[in-house]
Amino acid sequence: MFRGDSSHSLSYEQQSKFIQDRITTVEKNFGLLCVAFGDYTRKTARLRDMGDELTKVLKDYANNEIVNKSLSAGLENLSITLTAIEEYRNCEVQRLEAKVVGELCQYETICKHAREELKHTVNVREKELARKKVLDKARERQPFNRQQVTYAESELLKASVEMSRTAKGLSEQTEFFERRKLQQLKTLLSDFVMIEMAFHGKAIQLLTVAYQQIQDINEKADLENFRRKLRSPEKPVSTNISARSASLASLMNHPSPTRDDNERSHRLMSPEKKQTIGRSSSLGALMNHSSSREEDETTESDDSENDDTSENTESR
Template sequence: MRCLSHLQIIHNVIIWVLCCVCCKHFSPSYFSFSLVSRDNQTRQIQDAVSNVEKHFGELCQIFAGYVRKTARLRDKADLLVNEIYAYAATETPNLKVGLKNFADEFSRLQDYRQAEVDRLEAKVVEPLKSYGTIVKLKRDDLKATLTAKNREAKQLSQLEKTRQRNPSDRHIIYQAESELQRASLDATRTTRQLEETIDNFEKQKIKDIKNIFSEFITIEMLFHGKALEIYTAAYQNIQNIDENEDLEVFRSSLYPPDYQSRLDIVRANSKSPLQRTGSLKSSLKTVQISNSMPRKEEEEEEEEDDEDDDDEEEL
Protein backbone atom coordinates (compact mmCIF):
# COMPACT_ATOMS: atom_id res chain seq x y z
CA MET A 1 0.00 0.00 0.00
CA ARG A 2 2.84 2.35 0.81
CA CYS A 3 4.43 1.63 -2.55
CA LEU A 4 1.15 2.34 -4.25
CA SER A 5 0.73 5.60 -2.39
CA HIS A 6 4.23 6.66 -3.37
CA LEU A 7 3.52 5.85 -7.02
CA GLN A 8 0.30 7.81 -6.86
CA ILE A 9 2.18 10.77 -5.44
CA ILE A 10 4.80 10.56 -8.21
CA HIS A 11 2.04 10.30 -10.81
CA ASN A 12 0.30 13.36 -9.43
CA VAL A 13 3.55 15.29 -9.50
CA ILE A 14 4.20 14.35 -13.10
CA ILE A 15 0.67 15.38 -14.03
CA TRP A 16 1.16 18.68 -12.24
CA VAL A 17 4.44 19.35 -14.10
CA LEU A 18 2.88 18.45 -17.47
CA CYS A 19 -0.06 20.67 -16.72
CA CYS A 20 2.28 23.52 -15.99
CA VAL A 21 4.13 22.91 -19.25
CA CYS A 22 0.90 22.59 -21.17
CA CYS A 23 -0.47 25.73 -19.62
CA LYS A 24 2.71 27.51 -20.56
CA HIS A 25 3.19 26.28 -24.12
CA PHE A 26 -0.37 25.37 -25.15
CA SER A 27 -2.27 28.34 -23.89
CA PRO A 28 -5.69 29.18 -25.36
CA SER A 29 -4.19 32.09 -27.31
CA TYR A 30 -1.73 29.70 -28.98
CA PHE A 31 -4.47 27.33 -30.03
CA SER A 32 -6.68 30.20 -31.16
CA PHE A 33 -3.89 31.53 -33.41
CA SER A 34 -3.28 28.06 -34.79
CA LEU A 35 -6.98 27.59 -35.54
CA VAL A 36 -7.24 30.93 -37.34
CA SER A 37 -4.16 30.19 -39.43
CA ARG A 38 -5.46 26.78 -40.42
CA ASP A 39 -8.90 28.26 -41.17
CA ASN A 40 -7.39 30.71 -43.65
CA GLN A 41 -5.28 28.02 -45.27
CA THR A 42 -8.18 25.59 -45.54
CA ARG A 43 -10.41 28.28 -47.02
CA GLN A 44 -7.84 29.08 -49.73
CA ILE A 45 -7.47 25.41 -50.58
CA GLN A 46 -11.23 25.00 -50.70
CA ASP A 47 -11.54 27.99 -53.04
CA ALA A 48 -8.84 26.56 -55.34
CA VAL A 49 -10.59 23.19 -55.53
CA SER A 50 -13.98 24.83 -56.14
CA ASN A 51 -12.47 26.98 -58.89
CA VAL A 52 -11.07 23.92 -60.67
CA GLU A 53 -14.34 22.05 -60.23
CA LYS A 54 -16.34 24.88 -61.77
CA HIS A 55 -14.16 25.81 -64.75
CA PHE A 56 -12.96 22.32 -65.61
CA GLY A 57 -16.57 21.21 -65.64
CA GLU A 58 -17.49 24.03 -68.03
CA LEU A 59 -14.51 23.26 -70.27
CA CYS A 60 -15.42 19.59 -70.33
CA GLN A 61 -19.01 20.31 -71.37
CA ILE A 62 -17.98 22.78 -74.08
CA PHE A 63 -15.28 20.51 -75.54
CA ALA A 64 -17.71 17.58 -75.49
CA GLY A 65 -20.23 19.72 -77.40
CA TYR A 66 -17.49 20.68 -79.87
CA VAL A 67 -16.74 17.00 -80.48
CA ARG A 68 -20.43 16.17 -80.93
CA LYS A 69 -20.82 18.98 -83.47
CA THR A 70 -17.78 17.70 -85.37
CA ALA A 71 -19.28 14.19 -85.40
CA ARG A 72 -22.57 15.58 -86.73
CA LEU A 73 -20.67 17.43 -89.46
CA ARG A 74 -19.00 14.14 -90.39
CA ASP A 75 -22.43 12.47 -90.66
CA LYS A 76 -23.77 15.26 -92.89
CA ALA A 77 -20.68 15.00 -95.07
CA ASP A 78 -21.28 11.26 -95.48
CA LEU A 79 -24.81 12.01 -96.70
CA LEU A 80 -23.40 14.56 -99.12
CA VAL A 81 -20.91 12.03 -100.48
CA ASN A 82 -23.67 9.47 -101.09
CA GLU A 83 -25.79 12.04 -102.90
CA ILE A 84 -22.86 13.09 -105.13
CA TYR A 85 -22.26 9.44 -106.06
CA ALA A 86 -25.93 9.00 -106.92
CA TYR A 87 -26.02 12.16 -109.04
CA ALA A 88 -22.73 11.38 -110.81
CA ALA A 89 -24.14 8.06 -112.04
CA THR A 90 -26.76 9.95 -114.10
CA GLU A 91 -24.43 12.45 -115.77
CA THR A 92 -22.27 12.67 -118.89
CA PRO A 93 -18.85 10.92 -118.87
CA ASN A 94 -16.51 13.77 -117.95
CA LEU A 95 -18.84 15.23 -115.36
CA LYS A 96 -19.44 11.75 -113.97
CA VAL A 97 -15.72 11.10 -113.51
CA GLY A 98 -15.09 14.55 -112.03
CA LEU A 99 -17.89 14.26 -109.50
CA LYS A 100 -16.89 10.72 -108.56
CA ASN A 101 -13.29 11.79 -107.95
CA PHE A 102 -14.52 14.75 -105.92
CA ALA A 103 -16.71 12.45 -103.81
CA ASP A 104 -13.77 10.09 -103.28
CA GLU A 105 -11.61 12.91 -101.93
CA PHE A 106 -14.42 14.27 -99.78
CA SER A 107 -15.07 10.79 -98.37
CA ARG A 108 -11.37 10.45 -97.55
CA LEU A 109 -11.59 13.74 -95.66
CA GLN A 110 -14.35 12.31 -93.49
CA ASP A 111 -12.04 9.49 -92.44
CA TYR A 112 -9.64 12.12 -91.11
CA ARG A 113 -12.56 13.91 -89.46
CA GLN A 114 -13.48 10.68 -87.68
CA ALA A 115 -9.90 10.37 -86.48
CA GLU A 116 -10.14 13.97 -85.25
CA VAL A 117 -13.28 13.12 -83.27
CA ASP A 118 -11.67 10.05 -81.68
CA ARG A 119 -8.50 11.93 -80.74
CA LEU A 120 -10.38 14.87 -79.25
CA GLU A 121 -12.47 12.48 -77.19
CA ALA A 122 -9.41 10.63 -75.87
CA LYS A 123 -6.93 13.51 -75.48
CA VAL A 124 -9.17 16.42 -74.45
CA VAL A 125 -12.57 15.38 -73.14
CA GLU A 126 -11.53 12.35 -71.08
CA PRO A 127 -8.71 14.13 -69.17
CA LEU A 128 -11.09 16.96 -68.30
CA LYS A 129 -13.78 14.49 -67.30
CA SER A 130 -11.35 12.69 -64.97
CA TYR A 131 -11.08 15.86 -62.88
CA GLY A 132 -14.56 15.14 -61.54
CA THR A 133 -13.10 12.19 -59.61
CA ILE A 134 -9.94 14.10 -58.69
CA VAL A 135 -11.92 17.01 -57.26
CA LYS A 136 -14.10 14.59 -55.30
CA LEU A 137 -10.99 13.07 -53.67
CA LYS A 138 -9.66 16.52 -52.78
CA ARG A 139 -12.98 17.39 -51.18
CA ASP A 140 -12.71 14.23 -49.07
CA ASP A 141 -9.26 15.37 -47.93
CA LEU A 142 -10.69 18.78 -47.13
CA LYS A 143 -13.50 17.19 -45.20
CA ALA A 144 -11.05 15.16 -43.08
CA THR A 145 -9.04 18.30 -42.38
CA LEU A 146 -12.13 20.30 -41.44
CA THR A 147 -13.28 17.47 -39.14
CA ALA A 148 -9.92 17.48 -37.34
CA LYS A 149 -9.98 21.27 -37.12
CA ASN A 150 -13.51 21.28 -35.68
CA ARG A 151 -12.48 18.67 -33.13
CA GLU A 152 -9.55 20.88 -32.13
CA ALA A 153 -11.84 23.91 -31.78
CA LYS A 154 -14.28 21.85 -29.71
CA GLN A 155 -11.52 20.67 -27.34
CA LEU A 156 -10.27 24.24 -26.97
CA SER A 157 -13.75 25.40 -26.07
CA GLN A 158 -14.11 22.55 -23.58
CA LEU A 159 -10.77 23.41 -21.96
CA GLU A 160 -11.83 27.01 -21.48
CA LYS A 161 -15.10 25.91 -19.90
CA THR A 162 -13.28 23.49 -17.59
CA ARG A 163 -10.93 26.22 -16.45
CA GLN A 164 -13.84 28.49 -15.72
CA ARG A 165 -15.83 25.88 -13.81
CA ASN A 166 -13.00 24.11 -11.97
CA PRO A 167 -10.00 26.45 -11.91
CA SER A 168 -8.42 24.58 -8.99
CA ASP A 169 -8.90 21.04 -10.29
CA ARG A 170 -5.59 20.51 -12.06
CA HIS A 171 -6.34 16.89 -12.88
CA ILE A 172 -9.47 17.71 -14.91
CA ILE A 173 -7.73 20.66 -16.53
CA TYR A 174 -4.79 18.44 -17.45
CA GLN A 175 -7.10 15.88 -19.09
CA ALA A 176 -8.81 18.61 -21.09
CA GLU A 177 -5.44 19.99 -22.16
CA SER A 178 -4.27 16.51 -23.14
CA GLU A 179 -7.38 16.04 -25.29
CA LEU A 180 -6.77 19.42 -26.87
CA GLN A 181 -3.15 18.55 -27.55
CA ARG A 182 -4.11 15.28 -29.27
CA ALA A 183 -6.77 17.07 -31.32
CA SER A 184 -4.26 19.76 -32.26
CA LEU A 185 -1.66 17.19 -33.33
CA ASP A 186 -4.26 15.38 -35.43
CA ALA A 187 -5.38 18.64 -37.03
CA THR A 188 -1.77 19.59 -37.75
CA ARG A 189 -1.09 16.20 -39.32
CA THR A 190 -4.15 16.29 -41.56
CA THR A 191 -3.38 19.88 -42.52
CA ARG A 192 0.15 18.98 -43.57
CA GLN A 193 -1.17 16.05 -45.57
CA LEU A 194 -3.67 18.34 -47.20
CA GLU A 195 -0.92 20.85 -48.02
CA GLU A 196 1.13 18.16 -49.73
CA THR A 197 -1.93 16.85 -51.56
CA ILE A 198 -3.06 20.25 -52.75
CA ASP A 199 0.47 21.13 -53.84
CA ASN A 200 0.61 18.01 -56.01
CA PHE A 201 -2.91 18.77 -57.21
CA GLU A 202 -1.93 22.29 -58.31
CA LYS A 203 1.21 21.03 -60.04
CA GLN A 204 -0.72 18.31 -61.88
CA LYS A 205 -3.47 20.76 -62.83
CA ILE A 206 -1.05 23.13 -64.57
CA LYS A 207 0.65 20.24 -66.35
CA ASP A 208 -2.69 18.79 -67.48
CA ILE A 209 -3.94 22.13 -68.77
CA LYS A 210 -0.80 22.52 -70.89
CA ASN A 211 -1.12 18.98 -72.24
CA ILE A 212 -4.85 19.20 -72.94
CA PHE A 213 -4.68 22.45 -74.91
CA SER A 214 -1.50 21.39 -76.70
CA GLU A 215 -3.19 18.18 -77.79
CA PHE A 216 -6.25 20.10 -78.94
CA ILE A 217 -4.19 22.43 -81.12
CA THR A 218 -2.07 19.57 -82.51
CA ILE A 219 -5.15 17.51 -83.44
CA GLU A 220 -6.81 20.47 -85.15
CA MET A 221 -3.63 21.37 -87.04
CA LEU A 222 -3.21 17.81 -88.29
CA PHE A 223 -6.80 17.65 -89.49
CA HIS A 224 -6.81 21.03 -91.20
CA GLY A 225 -3.45 20.33 -92.85
CA LYS A 226 -4.87 17.14 -94.36
CA ALA A 227 -8.11 18.95 -95.17
CA LEU A 228 -6.22 21.59 -97.18
CA GLU A 229 -4.41 18.87 -99.12
CA ILE A 230 -7.63 16.96 -99.87
CA TYR A 231 -9.64 20.07 -100.73
CA THR A 232 -6.93 21.04 -103.22
CA ALA A 233 -7.18 17.65 -104.95
CA ALA A 234 -11.00 17.84 -104.95
CA TYR A 235 -10.90 21.31 -106.48
CA GLN A 236 -8.56 20.10 -109.22
CA ASN A 237 -10.88 17.21 -110.02
CA ILE A 238 -13.76 19.60 -110.53
CA GLN A 239 -11.69 21.93 -112.70
CA ASN A 240 -10.58 19.05 -114.93
CA ILE A 241 -14.12 18.42 -116.18
CA ASP A 242 -14.24 18.99 -119.98
CA GLU A 243 -17.38 21.06 -120.53
CA ASN A 244 -17.29 21.09 -124.34
CA GLU A 245 -16.90 17.36 -124.71
CA ASP A 246 -19.77 16.66 -122.34
CA LEU A 247 -21.87 19.25 -124.15
CA GLU A 248 -21.29 17.46 -127.45
CA VAL A 249 -22.26 14.16 -125.85
CA PHE A 250 -25.41 15.75 -124.51
CA ARG A 251 -26.32 17.27 -127.87
CA SER A 252 -25.77 14.00 -129.70
CA SER A 253 -28.07 12.27 -127.24
CA LEU A 254 -30.91 14.64 -128.18
CA TYR A 255 -31.10 13.49 -131.85
CA PRO A 256 -31.70 10.15 -133.69
CA PRO A 257 -28.79 8.27 -135.35
CA ASP A 258 -29.56 9.63 -138.89
CA TYR A 259 -29.33 13.16 -137.65
CA GLN A 260 -25.96 13.71 -139.33
CA SER A 261 -27.24 13.11 -142.86
CA ARG A 262 -30.14 15.41 -142.23
CA LEU A 263 -27.79 17.93 -140.81
CA ASP A 264 -25.75 17.88 -144.03
CA ILE A 265 -28.89 18.58 -146.06
CA VAL A 266 -29.78 21.48 -143.83
CA ARG A 267 -26.27 22.84 -144.12
CA ALA A 268 -26.41 22.54 -147.91
CA ASN A 269 -29.67 24.47 -147.99
CA SER A 270 -28.29 27.13 -145.72
CA LYS A 271 -25.47 28.26 -148.08
CA SER A 272 -24.77 31.93 -148.81
CA PRO A 273 -26.54 33.81 -151.75
CA LEU A 274 -23.37 33.87 -153.84
CA GLN A 275 -22.98 30.13 -153.48
CA ARG A 276 -26.65 29.65 -154.42
CA THR A 277 -26.21 31.98 -157.56
CA GLY A 278 -23.14 30.06 -158.71
CA SER A 279 -24.86 26.76 -158.36
CA LEU A 280 -27.91 28.13 -160.24
CA LYS A 281 -25.73 29.28 -163.16
CA SER A 282 -24.04 25.94 -163.38
CA SER A 283 -27.36 24.16 -163.33
CA LEU A 284 -28.70 26.47 -166.13
CA LYS A 285 -25.61 25.85 -168.20
CA THR A 286 -26.10 22.15 -167.80
CA VAL A 287 -29.72 22.50 -168.94
CA GLN A 288 -28.69 24.55 -172.00
CA ILE A 289 -26.11 21.99 -172.97
CA SER A 290 -28.60 19.22 -172.57
CA ASN A 291 -31.17 21.19 -174.63
CA SER A 292 -28.69 22.00 -177.44
CA MET A 293 -27.70 18.40 -177.91
CA PRO A 294 -31.09 17.25 -179.33
CA ARG A 295 -31.14 20.24 -181.71
CA LYS A 296 -27.77 19.28 -183.21
CA GLU A 297 -28.91 15.72 -183.59
CA GLU A 298 -32.06 16.90 -185.45
CA GLU A 299 -30.04 19.07 -187.86
CA GLU A 300 -27.70 16.19 -188.61
CA GLU A 301 -30.67 13.93 -189.29
CA GLU A 302 -32.19 16.55 -191.62
CA GLU A 303 -28.90 16.86 -193.53
CA GLU A 304 -28.74 13.12 -193.89
CA ASP A 305 -32.31 13.10 -195.23
CA ASP A 306 -31.46 15.83 -197.76
CA GLU A 307 -28.45 13.87 -198.94
CA ASP A 308 -30.60 10.79 -199.36
CA ASP A 309 -33.09 12.79 -201.47
CA ASP A 310 -30.30 14.10 -203.69
CA ASP A 311 -29.00 10.62 -204.23
CA GLU A 312 -32.41 9.40 -205.16
CA GLU A 313 -32.81 12.24 -207.70
CA GLU A 314 -29.46 11.47 -209.29
CA LEU A 315 -30.44 7.84 -209.61
Protein backbone atom coordinates (compact mmCIF):
# COMPACT_ATOMS: atom_id res chain seq x y z
CA MET A 1 0.00 0.00 0.00
CA PHE A 2 1.24 3.50 -0.90
CA ARG A 3 4.37 2.14 -2.61
CA GLY A 4 5.62 2.25 -6.19
CA ASP A 5 6.84 4.64 -8.87
CA SER A 6 5.34 8.03 -9.65
CA SER A 7 3.23 6.41 -12.34
CA HIS A 8 1.22 4.80 -9.55
CA SER A 9 0.46 8.07 -7.75
CA LEU A 10 -3.17 7.84 -8.85
CA SER A 11 -3.38 4.42 -7.20
CA TYR A 12 -2.13 5.90 -3.93
CA GLU A 13 -4.80 8.56 -4.08
CA GLN A 14 -7.45 5.98 -4.82
CA GLN A 15 -6.36 3.80 -1.91
CA SER A 16 -6.30 6.77 0.43
CA LYS A 17 -9.77 7.86 -0.69
CA PHE A 18 -11.12 4.33 -0.32
CA ILE A 19 -9.90 4.10 3.29
CA GLN A 20 -11.24 7.56 4.06
CA ASP A 21 -14.64 6.63 2.62
CA ARG A 22 -14.74 3.43 4.69
CA ILE A 23 -14.00 5.32 7.89
CA THR A 24 -16.64 7.94 7.08
CA THR A 25 -19.23 5.27 6.26
CA VAL A 26 -18.62 3.37 9.48
CA GLU A 27 -18.72 6.56 11.53
CA LYS A 28 -22.02 7.62 9.97
CA ASN A 29 -23.77 4.25 10.21
CA PHE A 30 -22.61 3.51 13.74
CA GLY A 31 -23.69 6.99 14.75
CA LEU A 32 -27.18 6.37 13.38
CA LEU A 33 -27.30 2.98 15.13
CA CYS A 34 -26.24 4.59 18.39
CA VAL A 35 -29.02 7.17 18.14
CA ALA A 36 -31.63 4.54 17.21
CA PHE A 37 -30.69 2.11 19.99
CA GLY A 38 -30.45 5.02 22.43
CA ASP A 39 -33.99 6.09 21.57
CA TYR A 40 -35.18 2.49 21.91
CA THR A 41 -33.59 2.21 25.34
CA ARG A 42 -35.12 5.49 26.52
CA LYS A 43 -38.55 4.43 25.25
CA THR A 44 -38.20 1.15 27.15
CA ALA A 45 -37.21 3.09 30.27
CA ARG A 46 -40.32 5.27 29.94
CA LEU A 47 -42.45 2.14 29.54
CA ARG A 48 -40.87 0.77 32.72
CA ASP A 49 -41.71 3.98 34.56
CA MET A 50 -45.32 3.87 33.36
CA GLY A 51 -45.47 0.25 34.56
CA ASP A 52 -44.37 1.46 37.99
CA GLU A 53 -47.20 4.00 37.98
CA LEU A 54 -49.70 1.31 37.02
CA THR A 55 -48.64 -1.00 39.84
CA LYS A 56 -48.93 1.89 42.30
CA VAL A 57 -52.51 2.58 41.21
CA LEU A 58 -53.41 -1.12 41.49
CA LYS A 59 -51.89 -1.36 44.96
CA ASP A 60 -53.71 1.77 46.17
CA TYR A 61 -56.98 0.39 44.85
CA ALA A 62 -56.35 -2.91 46.65
CA ASN A 63 -55.67 -1.11 49.92
CA ASN A 64 -58.79 1.03 49.61
CA GLU A 65 -61.13 -1.82 48.67
CA ILE A 66 -62.79 -2.95 51.91
CA VAL A 67 -65.88 -4.75 50.62
CA ASN A 68 -64.76 -6.98 47.77
CA LYS A 69 -62.13 -9.04 49.55
CA SER A 70 -61.45 -11.27 46.57
CA LEU A 71 -60.97 -8.26 44.30
CA SER A 72 -58.66 -6.63 46.83
CA ALA A 73 -56.51 -9.74 47.05
CA GLY A 74 -56.43 -10.08 43.24
CA LEU A 75 -55.35 -6.48 42.76
CA GLU A 76 -52.68 -6.83 45.43
CA ASN A 77 -51.27 -9.97 43.83
CA LEU A 78 -51.44 -8.47 40.35
CA SER A 79 -49.55 -5.36 41.46
CA ILE A 80 -46.76 -7.51 42.91
CA THR A 81 -46.48 -9.57 39.72
CA LEU A 82 -46.42 -6.48 37.50
CA THR A 83 -43.74 -4.99 39.75
CA ALA A 84 -41.66 -8.11 39.15
CA ILE A 85 -42.08 -7.62 35.40
CA GLU A 86 -40.83 -4.06 35.70
CA GLU A 87 -37.82 -5.38 37.63
CA TYR A 88 -36.91 -7.46 34.61
CA ARG A 89 -37.60 -4.52 32.30
CA ASN A 90 -35.22 -2.44 34.40
CA CYS A 91 -32.54 -5.10 33.90
CA GLU A 92 -33.29 -4.97 30.18
CA VAL A 93 -32.72 -1.20 30.12
CA GLN A 94 -29.43 -1.48 32.01
CA ARG A 95 -28.11 -4.22 29.74
CA LEU A 96 -29.10 -2.36 26.58
CA GLU A 97 -27.37 0.74 27.86
CA ALA A 98 -24.16 -1.13 28.73
CA LYS A 99 -23.84 -3.76 26.00
CA VAL A 100 -25.38 -2.03 22.99
CA VAL A 101 -25.50 1.75 23.30
CA GLY A 102 -22.22 1.94 25.20
CA GLU A 103 -20.35 -0.10 22.60
CA LEU A 104 -21.74 1.95 19.72
CA CYS A 105 -20.74 5.22 21.37
CA GLN A 106 -17.09 4.14 21.40
CA TYR A 107 -16.90 4.20 17.61
CA GLU A 108 -16.75 7.97 17.49
CA THR A 109 -13.31 7.78 19.12
CA ILE A 110 -12.28 4.71 17.11
CA CYS A 111 -13.08 6.39 13.79
CA LYS A 112 -11.30 9.56 14.87
CA HIS A 113 -8.15 7.59 15.65
CA ALA A 114 -8.32 5.73 12.30
CA ARG A 115 -8.70 9.03 10.44
CA GLU A 116 -5.64 10.44 12.21
CA GLU A 117 -3.58 7.38 11.20
CA LEU A 118 -4.59 7.86 7.59
CA LYS A 119 -3.72 11.56 7.72
CA HIS A 120 -0.26 10.76 9.11
CA THR A 121 0.39 8.27 6.30
CA VAL A 122 -0.65 10.79 3.66
CA ASN A 123 1.71 13.37 5.17
CA VAL A 124 4.60 10.90 5.06
CA ARG A 125 3.76 10.09 1.46
CA GLU A 126 3.78 13.79 0.54
CA LYS A 127 7.13 14.18 2.26
CA GLU A 128 8.55 11.33 0.18
CA LEU A 129 7.27 12.92 -3.04
CA ALA A 130 8.82 16.26 -2.03
CA ARG A 131 12.21 14.61 -1.45
CA LYS A 132 11.97 12.95 -4.85
CA LYS A 133 11.29 16.29 -6.53
CA VAL A 134 14.36 17.80 -4.82
CA LEU A 135 16.51 14.95 -6.11
CA ASP A 136 15.17 15.35 -9.65
CA LYS A 137 15.90 19.08 -9.62
CA ALA A 138 19.42 18.48 -8.30
CA ARG A 139 20.15 15.99 -11.05
CA GLU A 140 18.68 18.29 -13.68
CA ARG A 141 20.29 21.59 -12.64
CA GLN A 142 23.58 20.45 -11.10
CA PRO A 143 24.32 16.99 -12.46
CA PHE A 144 28.04 17.28 -11.63
CA ASN A 145 27.51 18.39 -8.01
CA ARG A 146 27.83 14.94 -6.49
CA GLN A 147 27.65 16.21 -2.93
CA GLN A 148 24.24 17.82 -3.39
CA VAL A 149 22.93 14.90 -5.43
CA THR A 150 24.15 12.40 -2.85
CA TYR A 151 22.52 14.38 -0.05
CA ALA A 152 19.22 14.50 -1.94
CA GLU A 153 19.40 10.76 -2.56
CA SER A 154 20.07 10.14 1.13
CA GLU A 155 17.06 12.24 2.18
CA LEU A 156 14.86 10.46 -0.34
CA LEU A 157 15.98 7.09 0.98
CA LYS A 158 15.09 8.08 4.56
CA ALA A 159 11.70 9.34 3.42
CA SER A 160 11.08 6.12 1.48
CA VAL A 161 11.97 3.93 4.47
CA GLU A 162 9.66 5.93 6.70
CA MET A 163 6.93 5.74 4.10
CA SER A 164 7.30 1.98 3.81
CA ARG A 165 7.08 1.54 7.59
CA THR A 166 4.12 3.89 7.93
CA ALA A 167 2.24 2.34 5.01
CA LYS A 168 2.67 -1.14 6.48
CA GLY A 169 1.36 0.07 9.83
CA LEU A 170 -1.62 1.76 8.18
CA SER A 171 -2.43 -1.39 6.23
CA GLU A 172 -2.47 -3.42 9.44
CA GLN A 173 -4.51 -0.78 11.29
CA THR A 174 -7.05 -0.55 8.46
CA GLU A 175 -7.54 -4.32 8.37
CA PHE A 176 -7.83 -4.42 12.17
CA PHE A 177 -10.39 -1.60 12.04
CA GLU A 178 -12.52 -3.44 9.50
CA ARG A 179 -12.28 -6.78 11.32
CA ARG A 180 -13.14 -5.26 14.69
CA LYS A 181 -16.09 -3.41 13.19
CA LEU A 182 -17.56 -6.63 11.80
CA GLN A 183 -17.00 -8.61 15.00
CA GLN A 184 -18.34 -5.96 17.36
CA LEU A 185 -21.39 -5.21 15.25
CA LYS A 186 -22.25 -8.91 15.13
CA THR A 187 -21.71 -9.20 18.88
CA LEU A 188 -23.79 -6.20 19.91
CA LEU A 189 -26.67 -7.18 17.62
CA SER A 190 -26.60 -10.68 19.12
CA ASP A 191 -26.56 -9.16 22.61
CA PHE A 192 -29.56 -7.00 21.72
CA VAL A 193 -31.58 -10.00 20.57
CA MET A 194 -30.59 -12.09 23.60
CA ILE A 195 -31.48 -9.28 26.01
CA GLU A 196 -34.90 -8.93 24.43
CA MET A 197 -35.46 -12.69 24.44
CA ALA A 198 -34.51 -12.93 28.12
CA PHE A 199 -36.91 -10.17 29.11
CA HIS A 200 -39.85 -11.37 27.05
CA GLY A 201 -39.33 -14.95 28.23
CA LYS A 202 -39.58 -13.84 31.87
CA ALA A 203 -42.45 -11.52 31.03
CA ILE A 204 -44.44 -14.41 29.52
CA GLN A 205 -43.96 -16.45 32.70
CA LEU A 206 -45.05 -13.63 34.99
CA LEU A 207 -47.94 -12.57 32.76
CA THR A 208 -49.20 -16.15 32.94
CA VAL A 209 -49.16 -15.85 36.73
CA ALA A 210 -50.91 -12.46 36.47
CA TYR A 211 -53.64 -13.94 34.29
CA GLN A 212 -54.32 -16.67 36.84
CA GLN A 213 -54.40 -14.10 39.64
CA ILE A 214 -57.09 -12.19 37.76
CA GLN A 215 -59.08 -15.39 37.23
CA ASP A 216 -58.90 -16.08 40.97
CA ILE A 217 -61.11 -13.08 41.64
CA ASN A 218 -64.46 -14.51 42.84
CA GLU A 219 -67.06 -12.03 41.65
CA LYS A 220 -69.95 -14.07 43.08
CA ALA A 221 -68.48 -14.12 46.57
CA ASP A 222 -67.68 -10.42 46.36
CA LEU A 223 -71.21 -9.63 45.18
CA GLU A 224 -72.73 -11.66 47.99
CA ASN A 225 -70.51 -9.91 50.50
CA PHE A 226 -71.64 -6.58 49.05
CA ARG A 227 -75.29 -7.57 49.55
CA ARG A 228 -74.65 -8.51 53.16
CA LYS A 229 -72.90 -5.22 53.83
CA LEU A 230 -75.72 -3.39 52.10
CA ARG A 231 -78.23 -4.94 54.50
CA SER A 232 -76.03 -4.06 57.48
CA PRO A 233 -73.98 -1.00 56.46
CA GLU A 234 -73.21 -0.09 60.08
CA LYS A 235 -71.38 -3.36 60.64
CA PRO A 236 -67.58 -2.95 60.46
CA VAL A 237 -66.06 -4.46 57.37
CA SER A 238 -63.17 -6.86 57.64
CA THR A 239 -60.17 -5.65 55.69
CA ASN A 240 -58.19 -8.87 55.96
CA ILE A 241 -56.94 -10.19 52.65
CA SER A 242 -56.60 -13.84 51.79
CA ALA A 243 -53.73 -15.97 53.03
CA ARG A 244 -52.34 -16.14 49.51
CA SER A 245 -52.37 -12.36 49.15
CA ALA A 246 -50.71 -11.93 52.54
CA SER A 247 -48.06 -14.41 51.55
CA LEU A 248 -47.28 -12.51 48.38
CA ALA A 249 -47.48 -9.14 50.08
CA SER A 250 -44.93 -10.27 52.66
CA LEU A 251 -42.40 -10.41 49.84
CA MET A 252 -42.45 -6.63 49.80
CA ASN A 253 -40.77 -6.57 53.21
CA HIS A 254 -37.66 -8.39 52.02
CA PRO A 255 -34.91 -6.66 50.01
CA SER A 256 -34.22 -8.00 46.55
CA PRO A 257 -31.01 -10.13 46.43
CA THR A 258 -30.59 -9.47 42.77
CA ARG A 259 -29.01 -6.01 43.09
CA ASP A 260 -28.14 -3.24 45.60
CA ASP A 261 -30.47 -0.42 46.46
CA ASN A 262 -28.07 2.03 44.81
CA GLU A 263 -28.31 0.22 41.47
CA ARG A 264 -31.82 1.53 40.93
CA SER A 265 -30.58 5.11 41.19
CA HIS A 266 -28.20 4.59 38.27
CA ARG A 267 -30.79 3.39 35.77
CA LEU A 268 -31.78 5.44 32.75
CA MET A 269 -34.64 7.75 33.68
CA SER A 270 -37.19 9.10 31.26
CA PRO A 271 -37.75 12.88 30.91
CA GLU A 272 -41.33 12.53 32.13
CA LYS A 273 -40.34 10.90 35.43
CA LYS A 274 -37.79 12.46 37.77
CA GLN A 275 -38.26 10.35 40.93
CA THR A 276 -37.60 6.64 41.35
CA ILE A 277 -40.40 4.41 42.54
CA GLY A 278 -39.46 1.80 45.10
CA ARG A 279 -39.41 -1.68 43.78
CA SER A 280 -40.62 -4.99 45.16
CA SER A 281 -38.88 -7.98 46.57
CA SER A 282 -37.20 -11.08 45.21
CA LEU A 283 -38.53 -12.26 41.87
CA GLY A 284 -37.78 -15.87 42.68
CA ALA A 285 -39.84 -15.71 45.86
CA LEU A 286 -42.81 -14.50 43.83
CA MET A 287 -42.65 -17.56 41.58
CA ASN A 288 -42.20 -19.90 44.57
CA HIS A 289 -45.22 -18.48 46.37
CA SER A 290 -47.41 -18.74 43.27
CA SER A 291 -47.04 -22.53 43.37
CA SER A 292 -48.99 -22.66 46.66
CA ARG A 293 -52.13 -21.15 45.11
CA GLU A 294 -54.33 -24.23 45.45
CA GLU A 295 -53.63 -24.66 49.16
CA ASP A 296 -54.31 -20.99 49.89
CA GLU A 297 -57.48 -21.00 47.78
CA THR A 298 -58.75 -23.86 49.95
CA THR A 299 -58.01 -21.84 53.09
CA GLU A 300 -59.80 -18.81 51.62
CA SER A 301 -62.82 -20.98 50.74
CA ASP A 302 -63.00 -22.26 54.34
CA ASP A 303 -62.84 -18.69 55.65
CA SER A 304 -65.72 -17.71 53.35
CA GLU A 305 -67.86 -20.61 54.62
CA ASN A 306 -67.19 -19.62 58.23
CA ASP A 307 -68.25 -16.04 57.47
CA ASP A 308 -71.53 -17.30 55.94
CA THR A 309 -72.27 -19.48 59.01
CA SER A 310 -71.62 -16.59 61.35
CA GLU A 311 -73.87 -14.30 59.33
CA ASN A 312 -76.73 -16.83 59.32
CA THR A 313 -76.43 -17.23 63.10
CA GLU A 314 -76.67 -13.50 63.61
CA SER A 315 -79.76 -13.32 61.39
CA ARG A 316 -81.53 -16.05 63.47
